Amino acid sequence: MGIEMRSFRTLSLMACFFGVSALGVAGQAQGKPANMPGGELWANLQGNFDSAKVKVGDTISAKVSYDWAIAGCTVWTGSLLKGKIVELKESSATSKATEVSLLFEADCGDGKAIPMSLIAALYAREDSGKGQMDTYNAMPSGSKLTGGMRSGIALDGLPSPSSDGNPPPPVKVGQVIGIKHLILGVASGIQQNSVLSTTDKRLRLADGTRLAFRLAITGR
Numbered sequence: 244m245g246i247e248m249r250s251f252r253t254l255s256l257m258a259c260f261f262g263v264s265a266l267g268v269a270g271q272a273q274g275k276p277a278n279m280p281g282g283e284l285w286a287n288l289q290g291n292f293d294s295a296k297v298k299v300g301d302t303i304s305a306k307v308s309y310d311w312a313i314a315g316c317t318v319w320t321g322s323l324l325k326g327k328i329v330e331l332k333e334s335s336a337t338s339k340a341t342e343v344s345l346l347f348e349a350d351c352g353d354g355k356a357i358p359m360s361l362i363a364a365l366y367a368r369e370d371s372g373k374g375q376m377d378t379y380n381a382m383p384s385g386s387k388l389t390g391g392m393r394s395g396i397a398l399d400g401l402p403s404p405s406s407d408g409n410p411p412p413p414v415k416v417g418q419v420i421g422i423k424h425l426i427l428g429v430a431s432g433i434q435q436n437s438v439l440s441t442t443d444k445r446l447r448l449a450d451g452t453r454l455a456f457r458l459a460i461t462g463r
Contacts, residue, residue, distance in 0.1 A: 316351035361437035366421030367451030
């Protein structure tokens with residue numbers, strides 16, 4: 244009986260040990276970014292954007308759709324990137340282009356933020372499965388979008404890439420997909436502002452527009 248009791252105690256201690264070890268491993272896994280999309284940080288635009296309804300100094304936001312990290316900074320899925328309008332040029336008799344310059348920052352937590360450059364813009368996806376053209380056709384004629392990044396900033400209606408299981412598409416710097424008349428460039432200089440331009444009178448971005456960012460180069 245004594246031998247059986249000692250064996251039972253030994254097995255119980257081993258079970259407790261392995262249980263605690265498993266919990267420790269699980270706890271460590273939760274503290275690491277779940278989805279690492281390479282060099283790009285992906286986010287969904289929050290709210291419609293219309294260059295005719297904003298001014299320099301106004302802010303916009305985009306919700307992060309994948310965990311992203313670099314040395315000393317982790318940006319978690321669901322957190323918000325903040326953008327600020329630093330320059331606004333409306334079309335005129337001398338210039339047919341409408342331009343919006345934006346400066347973005349990602350929140351690393353603990354009060355630390357890093358500058359980000361917008362490098363690509365893709366048409367918005369929707370939970371219903373409809374494409375951007377379906378949304379366009381369903382809108383009243385007075386509110387239809389005439390081009391890409393022009394009507395605003397909003398991505399609440401989009402499923403995040405991390406939730407639908409689809410990896411982010413490969414993109415090139417300055418690439419625009421599915422958004423008419425939109426041109427995306429990065430200004431020269433220290434701040435590396437993201438510059439959106441269109442030949443339309445107003446620059447608009449649809450709610451849910453997918454945006455790809457990279458760490459901005461801030462050195463001289």
